[in-house]
Amino acid sequence: MHIVVERRPEGIALTDDSGHQTLVSEGDFSRAVAVREAAAERPRWVWTDTAKWYPALLAAGVRIQRCHDLRLVDGLLCGIAGQVSHHEWGSAPRPALADTLFDFVAAPDAVTGLVVGEVWAQQRAAIAAHPAPLQLAVLAAAESAGALAAAEMQYAGVPWSADAHDALLTEALGPRPASGQRPAHLEALAAQFDALLGVGRVQIDSPPELVKALRRAGLEVSSTRSSELARVDHPAIEPLLRYKTLSRLHSSNGWHWLEEWVRHGRFRPTFIPGGVVTGRWASAGGGALQLPRQVRSAVQADEGWRLVVADAAQLEPRILAALSGDAAMAQAGRGADLYAGIVSSGAVATREQAKLGMLGAMYGATRGVSAQILPRLARSFPDALGFVERAARAGERGERVQTRLGRTSPWPTERVGDEAARGRFTRNFVVQGTAAEWALAWLAGVRNRLWNASAGSLTEQPHLVFFVHDELVVHAPLGRVGEVEQALHDAAADAARVVFGGTSVTFPVTVASVQRYSDAK
DNA sequence: AAGCCTAGCGCC
DNA sequence: AGGGCGCTAGGCTT
Numbered sequence: 001m002h003i004v005v006e007r008r009p010e011g012i013a014l015t016d017d018s019g020h021q022t023l024v025s026e027g028d029f030s031r032a033v034a035v036r037e038a039a040a041e042r043p044r045w046v047w048t049d050t051a052k053w054y055p056a057l058l059a060a061g062v063r064i065q066r067c068h069d070l071r072l073v074d075g076l077l078c079g080i081a082g083q084v085s086h087h088e089w090g091s092a093p094r095p096a097l098a099d100t101l102f103d104f105v106a107a108p109d110a111v112t113g114l115v116v117g118e119v120w121a122q123q124r125a126a127i128a129a130h131p132a133p134l135q136l137a138v139l140a141a142a143e144s145a146g147a148l149a150a151a152e153m154q155y156a157g158v159p160w161s162a163d164a165h166d167a168l169l170t171e172a173l174g175p176r177p178a179s180g181q182r183p184a185h186l187e188a189l190a191a192q193f194d195a196l197l198g199v200g201r202v203q204i205d206s207p208p209e210l211v212k213a214l215r216r217a218g219l220e221v222s223s224t225r226s227s228e229l230a231r232v233d234h235p236a237i238e239p240l241l242r243y244k245t246l247s248r249l250h251s252s253n254g255w256h257w258l259e260e261w262v263r264h265g266r267f268r269p270t271f272i273p274g275g276v277v278t279g280r281w282a283s284a285g286g287g288a289l290q291l292p293r294q295v296r297s298a299v300q301a302d303e304g305w306r307l308v309v310a311d312a313a314q315l316e317p318r319i320l321a322a323l324s325g326d327a328a329m330a331q332a333g334r335g336a337d338l339y340a341g342i343v344s345s346g347a348v349a350t351r352e353q354a355k356l357g358m359l360g361a362m363y364g365a366t367r368g369v370s371a372q373i374l375p376r377l378a379r380s381f382p383d384a385l386g387f388v389e390r391a392a393r394a395g396e397r398g399e400r401v402q403t404r405l406g407r408t409s410p411w412p413t414e415r416v417g418d419e420a421a422r423g424r425f426t427r428n429f430v431v432q433g434t435a436a437e438w439a440l441a442w443l444a445g446v447r448n449r450l451w452n453a454s455a456g457s458l459t460e461q462p463h464l465v466f467f468v469h470d471e472l473v474v475h476a477p478l479g480r481v482g483e484v485e486q487a488l489h490d491a492a493a494d495a496a497r498v499v500f501g502g503t504s505v506t507f508p509v510t511v512a513s514v515q516r517y518s519d520a521k
Numbered sequence: 522a523a524g525c526c527t528a529g530c531g532c533c
Numbered sequence: 534a535g536g537g538c539g540c541t542a543g544g545c546t547t
Contacts, residue, residue, distance in 0.1 A: 206543060207528055225529065248530065251541055276537060280533085287539055290532040316533095356534095363535035370534060428536035432533095469533045469537090526545075533537080 007060040046120045050147035058155040069144040080408045139405035145444035150271035157266025158465050165298035189243040196236035253295045261286035279407050279436035299517035306481050306513045308474040309520035310488040313508050314338040315470040317358045319435045322505040324387035330505045347380035362431045364424035388427045395426025403433035441498040445491030481513045
């Protein structure tokens with residue numbers, strides 16, 4: 001079922017696939033479709049799937065402040081129960097659920113007894129029955145708020161200068177070639193590589209052929225990975241590595257990408273809340289969460305606007321400090337740079353060691369420099385390191401682990417012999433997943449503050465345009481940059497309270513207001 | 522031709 | 534090195 005939403009002078013018109021039409025006022029629309037919580041002043045829309053319904057509403061100029069997304073909460077609850085959902089939320093939804101938005105509008109009196117009402121009641125009961133109902137309710141609300149923000153960000157789009165993008169491509173690759181042709185700079189590098197390697201023409205784009213050619217030239221390589229090639233001492237390697245970097249730019253974010261994904265000065269990726277098992281978002285279309293630094297100078301605010309770019313500093317180690325209640329690590333994080341604080345504590349000698357060691361602790365490093373540093377960190381921060389160790393042991397025993405707000409890791413696969421891998425996964429899950437919760441709370445807090453400060457069209461006000469795990473970008477009119485910066489700081493402080501219910505760990509965010517994304521850091 | 526897999530690399 | 538992703542190209546199978 002697809003519903004077309006149109007805003008008209010007399011109200012909001014909804015038309016379904018069969019041409020059946022309903023007309024409601026904006027106020028009635030909200031009241032009819034939303035299930036109003038008894039104690040809440042603001043209506044909360046309860047619907048099957050934000051990603052399915054909200055885009056049409058946004059296109060019609062309707063903004064929704066709060067919702068409960070049945071699909072996403074179903075995912076949370078099924079994850080906790082260790083089960084697979086019996087609902088069909090995908091492309092072929094169960095008719096009774098898929099049609100409910102329209103049913104609510106068409107029959108606003110019949111609130112009780114409708115399927116959406118039933119599923120919602122079941123979900124509320126399941127949350128209430130959970131050992132930590134308050135945390136889980138927060139998670140459900142945050143997940144749902146994220147879904148609203150995701151749809152709004154796609155609607156608004158990332159402001160993108162196609163001219164600047166084209167210019168940087170031309171600078172790096174040479175003029176745009178005819179379709180299917182290799183850009184001049186790539187052509188030159190490939191020729192240079194062939195000449196220096198001296199074994200004839202090499203199919204440089206084919207890893208197996210490339211390995212064979214390198215070995216023919218007497219180089220001991222087992223792959224074409226850049227990190228392995230970089231260790232090889234041969235004059236042909238430098239142009240090869242340069243070729244690989246530029247070829248990557250060309251194929252992943254070149255002219256073809258630009259034509260495919262940027263329209264009318266906006267890049268509109270689909271954000272997928274909860275798309276990753278840990279609760280992180282995924283994306284689809286244009287590789288939004290892998291936007292290379294190389295092209296970020298093409299992300300440019302509109303005339304008279306700014307990009308307010310905010311980044312949570314050392315989010316994951318701070319999350320670990322709060323999760324574990326490690327007072328020494330909380331102390332190390334009192335300043336703007338937690339890694340510098342670890343150095344000041346005397347645990348390690350350099351910031352690089354602090355960073356490497358903490359990443360190793362959270363990812364489960366077993367070898368190399370990172371693993372060597374671990375014992376020293378464990379002496380200085382036994383609670384933090386003990387916390388991830390316990391999560392790892394649980395995973396190795398085949399158990400599941402939880403984030404702070406209750407998102408639960410999946411049951412491990414049956415394969416024998418992968419205990420160590422399971423331990424690394426659960427070790428990281430608790431930190432990455434709780435960091436995702438903090439970021440979601442931050443995002444929702446920023447969104448609420450922007451909402452409360454604005455009326456009217458979404459894109460005429462300061463609005464979120466981009467979110468990558470621990471970083472937010474708001475597109476804001478020049479005159480409102482100050483309040484947006486404040487909102488980003490305030491929401492970060494709130495997020496710590498929302499997720500941890502109070503912690504001595506601080507979560508500083510760096511904020512930069514810039515014309516181009518690339519100028520943010 | 523379409524779908525799946527792997528290698529490799531971009532991001533956090 | 535070690536966690537989580539998406540995407541592209543090449544190369545395979547169907």
